[in-house]
Amino acid sequence: MSRTNESSPLPGSLSVNPRLDQWIRLIPATPGGRDTVGVSPGKVDIGQGISTALAQIAADELDVALERIAMRAPGTDASPNEEMTSSSLSIEHSGIAIRYACAEVRATLLQKAAERFGVSVERLTVEDGTVSVVGGGQSATYWELAEPGMFSRAATAQFPPKSPDEFRLIGTSVKRLDIPAKVTGRPSYVHDMMLPGMLHARVVRPPSYEARLASIDDEAAVRALPGLVELVRDGSFLAVVCETEAQALRAARALRNRAKWDDRTRLPAQAVVHEHLKTLPQSLHVVGEKTDAAAAATGARTLSAAFTKPYIAHASIGPSCAVAVWNEGRPEIWCHSQGIFPLRVDLAKALRMPEAEITVHHAEGAGCYGHNGADDVALDAALAARAVPGRPVRLQWMREDEFQWEPFGPAMSIELTASLDADGRIVDWTHELWSNTQSTRPGRQPEGTWLLAGWHLADPLPKPPPRMIPIAGGGGSDRNAIPLYDFPNQKVLHHFITEMPVRVSALRSLGAFANVYAIETFMDELAEAAGIDPVEFRLRHLKDARARAVIEAAADRAGWKGRAAGDGSTGMGIGFAQYKNKQSYCAVVAEVSLEEDLRVTRCVAAVESGLAINPDGIINQTEGGVIQAVSWTLKEAVPFDERGIRCMTWDDYPILRFDEVPEVDVVLIDRPDQKSMGAGEAAQGPTGAAIGNALARAIGVRVRDLPLTKDRIAKALV
Amino acid sequence: MTDTTLTLRVNGAERTVTCDPETALLYVLRNDLDLKGARYGCGQGQCGACTVLVDGKPVQSCNVPTSELAGRDIVTIEGLGTPEAPHPLQQAFIDEQAAQCGYCITGIVMSAKALLDANPRPTRAEIGAALRDHLCRCGTHARIVRAVERAAAALSAAR
Numbered sequence A: 001m002s003r004t005n006e007s008s009p010l011p012g013s014l015s016v017n018p019r020l021d022q023w024i025r026l027i028p029a030t031p032g033g034r035d036t037v038g039v040s041p042g043k044v045d046i047g048q049g050i051s052t053a054l055a056q057i058a059a060d061e062l063d064v065a066l067e068r069i070a071m072r073a074p075g076t077d078a079s080p081n082e083e084m085t086s087s088s089l090s091i092e093h094s095g096i097a098i099r100y101a102c103a104e105v106r107a108t109l110l111q112k113a114a115e116r117f118g119v120s121v122e123r124l125t126v127e128d129g130t131v132s133v134v135g136g137g138q139s140a141t142y143w144e145l146a147e148p149g150m151f152s153r154a155a156t157a158q159f160p161p162k163s164p165d166e167f168r169l170i171g172t173s174v175k176r177l178d179i180p181a182k183v184t185g186r187p188s189y190v191h192d193m194m195l196p197g198m199l200h201a202r203v204v205r206p207p208s209y210e211a212r213l214a215s216i217d218d219e220a221a222v223r224a225l226p227g228l229v230e231l232v233r234d235g236s237f238l239a240v241v242c243e244t245e246a247q248a249l250r251a252a253r254a255l256r257n258r259a260k261w262d263d264r265t266r267l268p269a270q271a272v273v274h275e276h277l278k279t280l281p282q283s284l285h286v287v288g289e290k291t292d293a294a295a296a297a298t299g300a301r302t303l304s305a306a307f308t309k310p311y312i313a314h315a316s317i318g319p320s321c322a323v324a325v326w327n328e329g330r331p332e333i334w335c336h337s338q339g340i341f342p343l344r345v346d347l348a349k350a351l352r353m354p355e356a357e358i359t360v361h362h363a364e365g366a367g368c369y370g371h372n373g374a375d376d377v378a379l380d381a382a383l384a385a386r387a388v389p390g391r392p393v394r395l396q397w398m399r400e401d402e403f404q405w406e407p408f409g410p411a412m413s414i415e416l417t418a419s420l421d422a423d424g425r426i427v428d429w430t431h432e433l434w435s436n437t438q439s440t441r442p443g444r445q446p447e448g449t450w451l452l453a454g455w456h457l458a459d460p461l462p463k464p465p466p467r468m469i470p471i472a473g474g475g476g477s478d479r480n481a482i483p484l485y486d487f488p489n490q491k492v493l494h495h496f497i498t499e500m501p502v503r504v505s506a507l508r509s510l511g512a513f514a515n516v517y518a519i520e521t522f523m524d525e526l527a528e529a530a531g532i533d534p535v536e537f538r539l540r541h542l543k544d545a546r547a548r549a550v551i552e553a554a555a556d557r558a559g560w561k562g563r564a565a566g567d568g569s570t571g572m573g574i575g576f577a578q579y580k581n582k583q584s585y586c587a588v589v590a591e592v593s594l595e596e597d598l599r600v601t602r603c604v605a606a607v608e609s610g611l612a613i614n615p616d617g618i619i620n621q622t623e624g625g626v627i628q629a630v631s632w633t634l635k636e637a638v639p640f641d642e643r644g645i646r647c648m649t650w651d652d653y654p655i656l657r658f659d660e661v662p663e664v665d666v667v668l669i670d671r672p673d674q675k676s677m678g679a680g681e682a683a684q685g686p687t688g689a690a691i692g693n694a695l696a697r698a699i700g701v702r703v704r705d706l707p708l709t710k711d712r713i714a715k716a717l718v
Numbered sequence B: 001m002t003d004t005t006l007t008l009r010v011n012g013a014e015r016t017v018t019c020d021p022e023t024a025l026l027y028v029l030r031n032d033l034d035l036k037g038a039r040y041g042c043g044q045g046q047c048g049a050c051t052v053l054v055d056g057k058p059v060q061s062c063n064v065p066t067s068e069l070a071g072r073d074i075v076t077i078e079g080l081g082t083p084e085a086p087h088p089l090q091q092a093f094i095d096e097q098a099a100q101c102g103y104c105i106t107g108i109v110m111s112a113k114a115l116l117d118a119n120p121r122p123t124r125a126e127i128g129a130a131l132r133d134h135l136c137r138c139g140t141h142a143r144i145v146r147a148v149e150r151a152a153a154a155l156s157a158a159r
């Protein structure tokens, strides 16, 4: 780890949040307790276990026991602003900031000890926060050495963090700190919060996107229901606030039955949505281009293929929930947003008050896998609580609220064309894709809001113009669209469709899932055309040693069967990608069996994320990514028709069940000499592609439209 | 419906609650008895996040009126163990690190408890079948199955 010189920006999130005491606080023991170190990241735990990994980093850099680290949940009043917890960047942003901050805190305290003991720093050693002179003599703890205001200053990053051979905890599979409470059912989520005098609320949403409230038939009858404290009505935003949750459920049902709506919703039919999207207003962007006319001229055969991916739901197991309270005209909100600071920007607009008067705390929710209803429900709770000042309100979405209103991962279309020369090398490659934006997260746009209730208020806020995520920042729909292989000619075209018939936003891995599905299944088609084994074919086009290593490791562990033809019902396939073309490397080998439905029986994943902070954490995230991607690939598509989203229950949106889950085996390649990278989104694309390739191997034909349902497979076979 | 006073037997103790008898057990557990381990996922009996045991059998507490449970034996996740002294099943989930967000886990542990009580050494397929009504969106399934196997081995060894 090299020293940062004075002129370069501070590492990770220190660059925008340089104050050391924003990150690290030495907290002296209260009677009967122990001295601790408070660590305040701005990144939130969304079930990915980031808190534990960050605690490991802090404990190692400070030389204290892990038990002394107290991780604090982020809040807009006390945490560094790290914007969004997304894109698998927490280890790179927060982890590196904490490493440098802790190294500097430790060095500062050692300096203090050296002065106090009258020895040089080199003669000091630290053991669990106690600094002592080597060979005996004086000692003092960090908490005794610390002085008020000592860390109320900007970091300099002049103190190098430890090198891998000095790590004690980094690189080991420390058990997650939160799991004992979770498996024993202790309150763990915002859903479980209970504040004194807390009321319960539910929203009553319009029946579809463009429906607006016309009237309520006998509103007084709803108001007279037992336990009803307030009926909140602001334009088409409706909520009931009751003494108990059961009363809120009943009141919401009654209100729903009495609300009349003007509905002008017109969606395209689901069967033609991909063609429809292509006809909508759009801009065209060339996101990657490479030309070598001489090489292109050697093309002997050209192949093309077209792919589609449907809208996919985040489908969190716990519908979104928030708690809010207004005191003296100022709201305080607890929610499971992935970005409490950006959320606050939009809350300020919708509540029409200064940002500084709003406090937002992060509290854990169920896994979100991207931008679901977590931000929307925060505004809902704030609007409901505003009607009952001084009383906390817990507002929980119902399952159908989440399925109807969450912003889905967008539908995409992709067309690929490639030419092979006489030796079976790819000499020309074109990737053209069509999609809406992959992010409508709050906070970034100067006008309007992406928060749902904001559109429904009597004085509504407009929807902002959608924004493209630049490819330099990892890209959105074009994430992983630029091939990782060495092609002499390539062109990547992105049709950014600005009109959004269906509400969309970020879903784990964004465009990478569809792009990798297309690229990697097309690579197999080309390998087939060239008469070369798919693993060998990939390696011939790939120089990057780290990429080659994951492909070889996955093939090896899986017992790669080469080009052995399928037997009509079973097959094995491979998929590979480096997430965002710059983060974790992952290759997956899948085995499938075509029974009544397509089943995935086994997946072997090889993953490399640089220095592995917590190896088991990476394996857990990779297993989860594989299984979730199996579900996306085999089963998932949000149902809708011209009148609206037709997704209310788990019957409408089946996901993979326990008895359908493949055996999953993860090979982790640790590279302690390389920087640590997030790993939560690396496996999705490769898994989907491996399944598509295994299916083609099994039945001899390609299915290019996701999901791979039995109807689609049957159609491909005739 | 008017509120009624009901006596429930929860985790071995008699508890008295006053509620509309039609109220689903889930809300009584969470809000009246402050037992937050059973969780709302769908309210329609489709996800298993709210599962508790009634007379030893897994029941989706979102889907059963509290009045039907008077006099029956209700066990929730809090009735198994604590973070300091987890039940062997919970310990197996900790040992296998079988959770991502963890929201689905408490319901799954309850169904696993009922399974192992009835069938101390289930096969993988039997575990999969017993957990079929539970949804996990994080994809923790493989670890969960391993945790149930580990618990089965530990509990059998202790017998």
Ligand code: FES
Binding pocket: B039, B040, B041, B042, B043, B044, B045, B046, B047, B048, B049, B050, B051, B060, B061, B062, B063
């Ligand atoms: S919440 Fe009871 S089954 Fe889903």
Ligand code: FES
Binding pocket: A047, A317, A366, A367, B099, B100, B101, B102, B103, B104, B105, B135, B136, B137, B138, B139, B140
């Ligand atoms: S661990 Fe998150 S839903 Fe199962």
